[in-house]
Amino acid sequence: MALKIQLSSFDLECGTDEAGRGCLAGPVTASAVILPSTFQNSILNDSKQLSEKKRVLLKPLIESEAISFxxxxxxxxxxxxxxxxNASIKAMHGSIxxxxVIPNYIIVDGNRFKPYKSVPYKTIVKGDSKYLNIAAASILxxxxxxxxxxxxxxxxxxxxxKKNKGYPTKEHRAAIEKYGVTKYHRKSFRLLPEQYRLDL
Known part of the structure; x- marks a missing residue:
């Protein structure tokens, strides 16, 4: 199914999404993208549905064609x-x-957001597989x-x-068990399953 360019009839509708929410290490990163109404791309979809190669191909294309990102x-x-x-929402606010340019309307991937200034917004579950501007934000x-x-x-x-990007893979958890935590690890997360004791 083809993704829609945007939800509202506003000229400057911004899509926003984050990456890295479930990771054990590193930042949560958000992007905001405003696309022109003429934007078209048959490959662009939710970043989780695309190979790394396609995401890397799409990145400069989105950046060159976006009204703002x-x-x-x-x-x-x-x-x-x-x-x-709260960190995910703060990252989205930071990117916006x-x-x-100041967007007239914001559409957000997911179901949680806090008002950004007085700009109207709507949260959309799986928005990155429905709207091109959120999909573009998910790629960036x-x-x-x-x-x-x-x-x-x-x-x-x-x-x-470089391989697991901080996500909780078996390999990443085994390394935490063996080497302990770094300054990049999120100390508030359950870094190891219950059977391990880890002095943070």
Missing amino acids: AVHHVFENEIDSINIL SQLN AKTYRDAYMEKIHEEFPMYNW
Whole structure:
């Protein structure tokens, strides 16, 4: 099914989405994207449905064709301090505030959001598989976060973040059990299953 360009009739509708919410390490990253009404792309879909190769191909295309786009990270310490839901919303707000135009309307992937200034908004469950502007935001959030995780992988290669991107894979949890935690780990998350004791 083809994705719709946007939900509202406003000229400057912004789609926003985040990546990395379920990770054990690294930031939660959000993007906001405003696409022109003429935008078309047959490949663009929810970033989780696309291969890494396709996401990397789409990133410069979205950036060159968007009316405006922005990306914002919220890092581990703040996630631990305000919780992951609030951090995800803060990352979305941060990306929207970095747009070079103020959107008339915001559509948000998921079912939780807080008002951004006085801009009307709507939350849409699975919005990244329904609307092109949210799908575009999901691609940028994912590719920018992946690039960040690949960068910090060099500092702590034993966790293999270039592959697992901080998600709770068996390999990542085994590395936490063996080497302990880093400054990039989210201390408020259950980093290991109950049978392990970990002194944080």
